Amino acid sequence: MLNVENVRKTFGAVTVLDGVNLTVKPGEVVSVLGSSGSGKSTLIRCINGLERLDGGRITVDGFDVSRPKELAEARKRSGTVFQLFNLYPHMTALRNITLAPIEVLKRPKAEAEAEGRALLASVGLEDRADAYPAQLSGGQRQRVGICRALAMKPSYLLLDEVTSALDPEMTAEVLNILAKLAGNGTTMVFVTHEIEFARQISDRIVFLEKGVLLVDLPTRDFFAQDGGLAQPRVAQFLSKMRKD
């Protein structure tokens, strides 16, 4: 279980997360919606320990990310996919994927590579294993980024606006992979602006507004007139996003 309890995060005088509570159970797909600056990415960065909390607690399968001794265990259980891919530019696609399994999980190289190739094949990149990131398209890079996160066999996949830097065609490539992952039971926290897609794959949708978690509802209820749409801010956000 991934537990976010009453989390507060401030940058100087700005409160970015203000008492956020969120629980993600194994097998769930939870999408996080909200306008830019609402704190969505910061929430992901708090869960994977890139930001220090100013209050509250986050545990990943019971391991507290704020405790230095437990952070490593917490991080083994979550995998992050970044908006700007953040691949290692000097390594091939395959090396990007196998580095952490070999160095952190101490997997034998041959095994890690076999699994890496299998992962690449599962995202349709079996023939690009030896390509460097600069030789890949944006969509291909992000698919490698997803493989890199999955190679650590995380219990929770954290996706931070993973299609925001991609054009519609590449976005579709990546979303297809995510739909497949959601279909086979991968637990995901999906920060996104892709509302229609979130609606298709999510079990629950939460809505952040100025650091406050305004709504946390099952997907069907979120889009219902007497559910999420009853919140004026949510209705406004959805109608604006659909117009754009």
Add this chain to the structure above:
Amino acid sequence: MRFDLSVLVPHLGFLASGAMLTAAVCGLALVGSVVLGMAVAIARTSSGGWARRAAYAYVDLFRNVPFIVQLFFFYYGLPEIGIYIDAFTTGVIALSIAGGAYASDAIRAGILAIDNGILEAAEVSGLSKRVTFTRIVLPIALRTSVRPLGSVLINMILTSSILSTITLNELTGQAKIVASDTFRPFEVYFVLLVVYAALTYLVSIGIALLHRRLNRDLMGQVS
């Protein structure tokens, strides 16, 4: 006077031996200065403490003192306190220390230029600081600093001519001897000008090729 290069023909082997010595000193000092520069760059980008301060003091000191003064201190000064080092070793050490100060700047810039997102990706995947540094930070930094390190090498070749002042007869030292033997300084130093220019030109071409080769996979990267 007549410009006649043929008077140098009998001395070509002698000059070539000087050029070989220049190459040997610079080759060793290049390795020394990159290793030293790497260590100092690591210390300078570390999060504080005495190592960082010592590294800054070293860089500031050796960049702000004329090379010939450093050299004389090592070669003529240290024996006064009982430390004797032969001319060749002194030359390699002095060039390594002086070059290391500049090399550390180049490598440090390469380290600081690394996209923070890449480091965050390494961090969340659980890679230790050591592995992140040796597998990700250093290889990327060295690739991007190939060109500035090349300038350090070229500077080192030029500076190595000063080693003739401590009896190390590298290219310039041999040329001085030939000039006084033949009484033809114009021809001798003309050849020396051409040889140094050719040498550094070749090195800079080599560096450009190395840079392109090492970074071929990074070309066209959207930073």
